Each structure stands twice: as structure tokens, then as C-alpha cells.
Amino acid sequence: MKKIAVFGSTGSIGTQTLSVAGFHPDEFEVYAIAANKNAEQVVRSANEFHPKFIGMYDEAAAREVSERCPGITVVSGGEVNSLAALSEVDIVVNGVSGFAGLFPLLSALRAGKTVALANKESIVCGHVVVNRALAEFGGKILPVDSEQSAIFQCLAAGRSEDVRSLILTASGGMFRNASADELARVTPQMALRHPTWSMGGKITIDSSTLFNKGLELMEAGWLFDIEPNRIEILIHPQSVVHSMVEFCDGAVFAQMSPPDMRLAIQYALTYPHRITSQLPRLDLAALHSLTFEKPDCTRFPAISLAYDAFRDGSSLPIAYNSANETAVELFVRGCIGFTDIAKCVEYSMERIPREKIGSVDDILYLDKEARRLACECFGKETL
Secondary structure (H helix, E strand, O other), X not given: OEEEEEEOOOOHHHHHXXXXXXXXXXXXXXXXXXXXXXXXXXXXXXXXXXXXEEEEOOHHHHHHHHHHOOOOEEEEHHHHHHHHHOOOOOEEEEOOOOHHHHHHHHHHHHOOOEEEEOOHHHHHHHHHXXXXXXXXHOOEEEXXXXXXXXXXXXXXXXXXXXXXXXXXXXXXXXXXXXXXXXXXXXXXXXHOOOOOOOOOHHHHHHHHXXXXXXXXXXXXXXXXXXXXXXXXXEEOOOOOEEEEEEEOOOOEEEEEOOOOHHXXXXXXXXXXXXXXXXXXXXXXXXXXXXXXXXXXXXXXXXXXHHHHHHXXXXXXXXXXXXXXXXXXXXXXOXXXXXXXXXXXXXXXXXXXXXXXXXXXXXXXXXXXHHHHXXXXXXXXXXX
């Protein structure tokens, strides 16, 4: 039985991880859970899974959970990330949203842990320090994002030196056929719906702007050591083919399944083995067509900005991610429009200091500067 620690346990990835653990109580023990401040949901999870440890980043939420969960060790604030290094834990699921996911990832890797990673931002912003931790302490990253999981599975069909290209698929979001004028009128309520996936709010908006795919482009490059000119993005509205790998002989391998994150989560938790799943099976006969098309980088500049950031590899990926996080928050608050998100990111990328990344402190400085620039773009002092 594997002991798992689930970071971001109240979010989309976290709740689906607990769902997988609930399907297979003989395979997994939920040893620790960690969340930001949703005490009510954490208490419900604790009552169901009886973890030994709970982490709450919010101090007030930690006090409430501690009072309601006697017999469970509750830690808060900066101590939470230490749960990723618990000696008893076999695998850490990192479902934390955004840049904050870098810190439990580093804590786990520095303890030599295996991490089931759903937090692409930590790779985009922190690949230098993440790779250093992997090399020094011998941990392992198993991808949980459906696209990266698909590539990881397809790569098993051949040798890494025989890979010609990676093909990332994207649903295109709610507005893939919208005109430029229609995109300018998109509201937060409209952008928080997704045609095929059930996800958190921020990633749903990122899927509509295609910034999510831009982040995945960079994540794939650094996870699998592939140059930007060997990664292609295709719009695939059916969300059945999750990504593909093309080999040097022209063979293309694709991973297909219904759009359900629990399959990728389960594969990461059971790797290198597979176990029976209670999830819906793919009905090939019901698929009338599978379509693919190139993204429109004029209406959706997130893709071309991502290639620019990836080629730079130093401060621009941090600007891309952190300015986008800030711009999405400004959009949700009604301060800027949907198409202004990309403008904020481009503004930040043009002005961020071009510095070599050597430490977490360097990343924190550039993250703060990117957020400041995103606010400055539309005359906001701060969030």
C-alpha cells in the first residue's frame, strides 16, 4: 500500500486524487493532506480518509481544523511544505494552483520523493532549481496534467533519441471560434465555463485564453528535454486525444481516453503498473470524428508569447506565468477585459529584467516584479 500526501487537497486535482484513493482503499493510504484555507472541506476529507497530518497555509483555518480534528497533527504556515518530506510518504501529489506549488515540490524533491505533479507553473518558473534538486537528491517527477501524462506514456514506445516531435492538444476553450470583437466582450462568468473538462476557475480561464497551453508547452520542453521547435500545438475540440509523440520513422503514438483527470492521476499513483479503473471507458464507435487544427495566434497570442518565453528560458517564463496569474485576477475582478490578459503578459515580458536564474530568491524577485508590471500595464498599483 502506498502512503500519499495530497497538496491542494480541496482543489480540482486534490479532490479527484482523493476520489481515486477512495476507489482503491487497498492500494492507497491518504497519509497527509494540505490546503490553503477551506477548513470545511478539509474536515470532511479528514473524516473520510483519517490522515495522520493536515497542513493549512492559513493560520485561522489551521486553528479551526485543529479544534475539529482531535488526534490529527495539524501544521500551518511555512511548516505545511515540510509535510511533503515526511519519511513515511511514498508519493506526493502536488495539485497546488499557481506559482505557490513550487515550494512543496522543492520540499519533496529535496527529500528524494516521487512527486505526481499537476502544477505546471513550478516547472515553468523554477525549472533551474527543480532540475538541480532532482540531480542532487534523486527524486522523481511523474506528470499528472493530461497532456504531459499522455506524452510520458507515449514515450515508452521508443527511445528518447528517436523522438522527432511532441504534439500537444488543446480543446481551444469556450471561444475558439469567436471573433476578435466577440473576445473583447467576454465576461468572467462566460470564461469560467469549459466545454469538456471540469477544472478550477483559474485554469478554466487559462484554457480559454490558451495561456494554459503555453504553460504546458514550456513544461513539456523542460520535463522531456525537447527544444521549442520540436513541439507543436493543435486544437482538438473533442479532448479525446490528450497528446501525441512522433518518432523518427514517422510513427505517431497517441494516448486516448475520455476527458477525466482521474485516469492520469491514477496512472501517476500506480506507475509503473496499471490497475483496474472504475472510470468511464472510451466508446470508439460513438466518436463520429476527431478533428485537429492549428491555433490562431493572432486571436490567441498566448501561444506565440509562450514560444518567445520558452526560447529565452530565464526570466521570460516567470514573467509569462506570474503576469498571467495577476492579469487573470484583474479580469475576474472586472478591472480589465478578456483580451487585456495577453496585453498584461506581453507588457511584463517586454520590461522584466533579463537575469540569469540561480536561486529561489531570484525566482521570487522576478515573480514579484512580473506581477507589479502586470498591474502597472493598466494603471493598477497592486492587487
